[in-house]
Amino acid sequence: MKQKIIKLVTLLAVAVMALSLSSCGDKKSVAQEANTADTWAAIKKRKRVIIGLDDTFVPMGFREKNGKLVGYDIDLAKAVFKQYGIKADFQPIDWNMKETELRNRTIDLIWNGYTITPERLKQIAFSRPYMANRxxxxxxxxxxxxxxxxxxxxxxxxxxxxxxxxxxxxxxxxxxxxxxxxxxxxxxxxxxxxxxxxxxxxxxxxxxxxxxxxxxxxxxxxxxxxxxxxxxxGEDFAVGMRKGDKTLKRKIDSALQQLANDGELQKINQKWFGTNDNSLIDPEK
Structure with missing residues (x-):
C-alpha cells in the first residue's frame, strides 16, 4: 500500500511538472507571437491605433491645466494616421514599463520623445528618426x-x-x-x-x-x-514598435516623409518650437 502511494505521488509530481513546462512553453510561444506578428491588418480593420506615452513629457505629450492631452508627438501621430483613416488613441503608461506594455499588446506603439538606443534596438523596432535630441x-x-x-x-x-x-x-x-x-x-x-x-x-x-x-x-x-x-x-527620437510590425513601420515612415514633403511637418514644428527648420524634425535632410 505504501509503495502504491509513493508511486501515485511520483506520477502526480511528474504530471504537474509536465503541465508547468507546457505552460511555460505556451507563454513563451505567446510572447514570441506577439513580437513577430504583423498587426497592420487588425489596426486598419478597427481603424484605431493605441499609442503609449508619458503624459508629463513637454512638449511631446502632456496635460494642459484643463486636463487635455496635447503636444508635438500628439499632433504628429494624428497627422500620420489621418493619412490612413485611422484614429490615434493615446494611453498614458508607466514609462518604466513601456517595452513590457508593447510586448503585452496593451499598446501598439511607443511615441513620446522615444530615443533610439542600442539596448532598445535589441527588443523593438524603430521608425525613421523624426527629431534630433541630446x-x-x-x-x-x-x-x-x-x-x-x-x-x-x-x-x-x-x-x-x-x-x-x-x-x-x-x-x-x-x-x-x-x-x-x-x-x-x-x-x-x-x-x-x-x-x-x-x-x-x-x-x-x-x-x-x-x-x-x-x-x-x-x-x-x-x-x-x-x-x-x-x-x-546626439540622439534621435523615433517611434517604437514590435519587431513583427514591418507593415506598420513602412506606413509610418512613408507618412512622415509625406508630411515633410507637403510642409505639414514644418507647420507642427513651428507651432511647438517656433521654427520651421526641417533639420530638427527630419535628420535625413
Missing part, C-alpha cells in the same frame, strides 16, 4: 556649475528608464563618477525633478534637451537656469 545637464545658475565636473559631490536627478539614465551607466566617467555617492536620484517624471531642483534638494538633472528647452522657456525666470551640453553624443 542629453544635457540642467542646474540653477546660483550653483555656479558650468561643466559635468562641476557636479562633484553634488546630487543629480534622472528619470527612471530614460535614455539619460542609460547613458549615465554606459559612460560613468563622463558624469556619474563625479556625483554624490556615484548614484543619481531617480524620478518618475522630469516635472518632479524640476521641482526638487528649484527647491535645492538636487543640484542638477540629466535631461532631454527638447524637454528642458521647452520647460525652461515657459518658467517665470528662465534666466535662473544653466544648461550644460557636456560630451554625450
Amino acid at each position: 542629453q544635457v545637464l540642467v542646474t540653477k545658475k546660483s550653483e555656479g556649475i558650468n561643466s559635468f565636473a562641476g557636479m562633484k559631490n553634488k546630487t543629480l536627478g534622472v528619470q527612471t528608464s530614460s535614455s539619460g539614465a542609460s547613458l549615465l551607466d554606459e559612460k560613468p566617467a563622463m558624469l556619474k563618477n563625479y556625483i554624490k555617492d556615484k548614484t543619481p536620484v531617480m524620478y518618475d517624471s522630469f516635472n518632479n525633478a524640476f521641482m526638487d531642483l528649484d527647491a535645492g534638494r538636487i543640484q542638477g538633472m540629466l535631461i532631454d534637451s527638447v524637454y528642458s528647452g521647452y520647460y525652461i522657456q515657459h518658467e517665470k525666470d528662465p534666466a535662473s537656469y544653466q544648461t550644460t551640453v557636456g560630451g554625450f553624443d
Whole structure:
C-alpha cells in the first residue's frame, strides 16, 4: 500500500511538472507571437491605433491645466494616421514599463520623445528618426556649475528608464563618477525633478534637451537656469514598435516623409518650437 502511494505521488509530481513546462512553453510561444506578428491588418480593420506615452513629457505629450492631452508627438501621430483613416488613441503608461506594455499588446506603439538606443534596438523596432535630441545637464545658475565636473559631490536627478539614465551607466566617467555617492536620484517624471531642483534638494538633472528647452522657456525666470551640453553624443527620437510590425513601420515612415514633403511637418514644428527648420524634425535632410 505504501509503495502504491509513493508511486501515485511520483506520477502526480511528474504530471504537474509536465503541465508547468507546457505552460511555460505556451507563454513563451505567446510572447514570441506577439513580437513577430504583423498587426497592420487588425489596426486598419478597427481603424484605431493605441499609442503609449508619458503624459508629463513637454512638449511631446502632456496635460494642459484643463486636463487635455496635447503636444508635438500628439499632433504628429494624428497627422500620420489621418493619412490612413485611422484614429490615434493615446494611453498614458508607466514609462518604466513601456517595452513590457508593447510586448503585452496593451499598446501598439511607443511615441513620446522615444530615443533610439542600442539596448532598445535589441527588443523593438524603430521608425525613421523624426527629431534630433541630446542629453544635457540642467542646474540653477546660483550653483555656479558650468561643466559635468562641476557636479562633484553634488546630487543629480534622472528619470527612471530614460535614455539619460542609460547613458549615465554606459559612460560613468563622463558624469556619474563625479556625483554624490556615484548614484543619481531617480524620478518618475522630469516635472518632479524640476521641482526638487528649484527647491535645492538636487543640484542638477540629466535631461532631454527638447524637454528642458521647452520647460525652461515657459518658467517665470528662465534666466535662473544653466544648461550644460557636456560630451554625450546626439540622439534621435523615433517611434517604437514590435519587431513583427514591418507593415506598420513602412506606413509610418512613408507618412512622415509625406508630411515633410507637403510642409505639414514644418507647420507642427513651428507651432511647438517656433521654427520651421526641417533639420530638427527630419535628420535625413
